[in-house]
Amino acid sequence: MKKKKDIPEVTPVRLPEILGMRPGKYILILFAIIVLLAVFLIFYLPGIVNGGRWVQFTSEMTDVGVFVDGRYTASTTGQRVFIQSGTHEVTYIKNSTVAGSTSLDVDHPVFGTLFFRRILDVPVTITADETELYHGIKEETLEGLVAYSAVLEYDRFYNYRPLLSSYARDVAALGLSDVSDDFYLFSLFVTSEKMLEGLKQAMEILDDNGIIYRTADVNEIQSLINGEIPSSPATETARIVPEKDGDWFVYPASEVSMGADTGSYNTLSFRTNTDAFAIARECVSEYDYALFVEANPYWAKNNLATLIADGMVDEYYLEGVTLSTSYHSLVPVRNISWYAADAYTRWLSETTGEKYRLPTEAEWYLAAVSAEGKPYARSLVSTETDSSTPSSMLGGLWEMTSTSYVPLARSQNESYSAYELPFTDVIVKGGSYINDSSSVSEETVGVMDRSTTSDYCGFRLVKEI
Numbered sequence: 405m406k407k408k409k410d411i412p413e414v415t416p417v418r419l420p421e422i423l424g425m426r427p428g429k430y431i432l433i434l435f436a437i438i439v440l441l442a443v444f445l446i447f448y449l450p451g452i453v454n455g456g457r458w459v460q461f462t463s464e465m466t467d468v469g470v471f472v473d474g475r476y477t478a479s480t481t482g483q484r485v486f487i488q489s490g491t492h493e494v495t496y497i498k499n500s501t502v503a504g505s506t507s508l509d510v511d512h513p514v515f516g517t518l519f520f521r522r523i524l525d526v527p528v529t530i531t532a533d534e535t536e537l538y539h540g541i542k543e544e545t546l547e548g549l550v551a552y553s554a555v556l557e558y559d560r561f562y563n564y565r566p567l568l569s570s571y572a573r574d575v576a577a578l579g580l581s582d583v584s585d586d587f588y589l590f591s592l593f594v595t596s597e598k599m600l601e602g603l604k605q606a607m608e609i610l611d612d613n614g615i616i617y618r619t620a621d622v623n624e625i626q627s628l629i630n631g632e633i634p635s636s637p638a639t640e641t642a643r644i645v646p647e648k649d650g651d652w653f654v655y656p657a658s659e660v661s662m663g664a665d666t667g668s669y670n671t672l673s674f675r676t677n678t679d680a681f682a683i684a685r686e687c688v689s690e691y692d693y694a695l696f697v698e699a700n701p702y703w704a705k706n707n708l709a710t711l712i713a714d715g716m717v718d719e720y721y722l723e724g725v726t727l728s729t730s731y732h733s734l735v736p737v738r739n740i741s742w743y744a745a746d747a748y749t750r751w752l753s754e755t756t757g758e759k760y761r762l763p764t765e766a767e768w769y770l771a772a773v774s775a776e777g778k779p780y781a782r783s784l785v786s787t788e789t790d791s792s793t794p795s796s797m798l799g800g801l802w803e804m805t806s807t808s809y810v811p812l813a814r815s816q817n818e819s820y821s822a823y824e825l826p827f828t829d830v831i832v833k834g835g836s837y838i839n840d841s842s843s844v845s846e847e848t849v850g851v852m853d854r855s856t857t858s859d860y861c862g863f864r865l866v867k868e869i
Contacts, residue, residue: 451514456488458521459510461496463528464577466570469497470528472508480528484521496528499540504531534578541578542586545571547827549593553811558598568602572609582616589820591619592812600625620816628815633667641773646793652682652867653771653794660766663814664847671847672814676766680869683763683771685794686786687736687801687862688748694727696748699755703744717741720857735784736862742804742822742830742854745863752865759868765807765849766819767866768833772797772846780841794864799841801862802832802850809851822854829853836860 422430461470463480470478472492478485489512496503506529513522530537548567558564568590575583587610594603603619610617619625627634641661646653657680663673697703703711705727711717723739740748742762749760763771774793781799788795808820808828822830832852835844838860852861 446518447516448514451512451517454488454517455512455514456486457510457513457524458484459487459508459524459526460484461526461528463496463530465498465503465528465530465574467498468503468528471495471497484523494526496530498530498532498537499544501532501537501540503537504529530577534580538575538578538580541571541574543826545590546593546825549590549599550828552599553593553595556596558596564598564602566602566605568599568606569609572606572613572615575615576609576613580615583610584616584618587617588619589810589825591625592810592816592818594620594625595629595811597629600629620812624815625812628669628812631667633669634672635665641770643776644770644774646683646771646774648792649682651685653685653774654680654682654869655767655770655774656680658770660770662766662769662847664845666847669812669815670849674814674817674819676817676819678764678766678770681763681767682867682869683767683794684865684867685791686734686796687803687864688745690725690727690733690735690737691729691731693737693740693748694729694733696751697727698729700747700751703747715855716743717855718857720859723857724859736801738784738801738859738862739857740862741857742852744857745804748863749865760865761868762804762806762822762863763866764819764821765805765831765833768797768803768805768864769846772834776846780835780844782837784837796834798834798844798846799837799839800834802836802852802858802860803834804852804861804863805831805833807831809849832861 421427459478460482461468461478461480465480468480469476470480472487472494474493474495477487487508487510489510492508492510493505494508495505508526510524545567548565552564552567571590587606591603594600600622603625604622607617607619642658644655644658646655655678658678659675660678661673661675662671664671701707705722708717708719708721711721712719718741720739721741721744725737725739745762749762752758752760771794775795775797778788778790778793778795778797781796784800786795786800806822807830808822808825809831810818810820810825810828813819820828822828829851832850833846833848835841835848852858
């Protein structure tokens with residue numbers, strides 16, 4: 405049997421009293437203070453320090469930008485943004501147009517803001533002039549369609565903007581009753597299944613809102629997208645012998661038939677009329693353009709950065725071209741944009757009192773047919789001895805026209821002026837000296853962005869008579 409051990413006496417530990425309170429009481433108070441502090445730090449302090457609300461701006465109109473106190477903050481695409489409490493000036497922007505403005509009061513909720521988003525729904529009120537607002541919507545839609553029409557197939561990862569259905573929702577929000585002409589034009593840019601799907605969605609929206617519209621035949625558009633190009637036998641334009649007036653050739657008012665059975669909607673048979681006009685024997689020369697630049701320094705090569713920023717040219721403007729008014733260079737000017745060529749025609753018109761411009765596709769075609777049979781130009785400078793018709797209509801340089809490129813226009817026997825349709829690409833004709841002559845004819849349609857410059861493209865003038 406083990407011997408019992410003696411256990412030493414232990415002095416019990418006692419918590420001291422504080423302010424006459426027993427330990428159990430002040431520990432309870434301390435615990436309560438900690439809990440209350442935690443509640444304050446978690447549920448109240450965030451709201452006190454950063455007071456405000458999450459705000460969602462809504463509008464029947466699509467993609468309206470919201471500027472709060474002069475800074476871009478959100479859009480009406482379902483986006484929610486936090487705006488601090490106080491009074492704010494809000495401006496609504498649609499396609500660079502001020503669509504409306506208002507004063508917004510945001511209160512200062514405090515409790516639970518860290519966990520609970522108190523959403524403030526703000527409906528956008530449109531107060532801008534309807535005509536001005538619609539003009540911006542139309543231009544943005546057209547600009548987007550021009551870009552999208554160049555892409556014939558979209559993969560599943562492509563972020564395709566629903567341009568036409570957005571347009572339809574916008575005109576419904578504006579309360580318009582008839583968009584026939586504009587919507588018809590838009591339908592002529594539909595060149596893919598994705599765009600056709602958007603066209604049909606837009607038609608449903610317009611129908612639901614009782615808005616009058618018209619389009620090219622949807623079944624016909626589908627056939628063109630499928631490559632089912634209707635047979636288009638080559639048509640003939642009467643060959644006209646023009647009157648010669650110095651360096652100009654004068655053509656009477658004429659009926660022009662263009663088109664060839666090439667399996668492309670770009671060269672479908674097309675019939676139109678031209679008024680009387682005169683066309684230059686050669687393209688505008690380096691010397692001619694040097695005179696223009698001397699009188700208009702804005703278009704000088706040393707102002708390239710500004711020209712690019714303004715969207716007038718690209719970085720190759722006047723590349724490889726030396727302009728001089730001291731040396732009479734007859735070489736055609738190259739690497740100039742459509743905008744630059746148009747500016748030249750307007751300057752020359754103001755300077756001389758005559759009316760100059762770029763030729764339409766039909767005018768260019770009529771002149772090219774009159775020069776049919778001349779050899780394909782293999783250099784920049786013409787060596788032709790026959791001066792009875794314009795020189796180097798095929799070869800030399802591609803030549804800019806004043807006709808907009810609208811992909812399906814010919815299928816509807818339509819033609820559109822580049823002066824009337826901003827943002828569209830333009831048609832260029834004739835090929836250049838580097839092209840295979842067997843691949844270029846009077847029917848060939850080239851396409852060029854208005855700000856693009858090319859070493860193989862120039863321009864020829866037309867004079868109205």
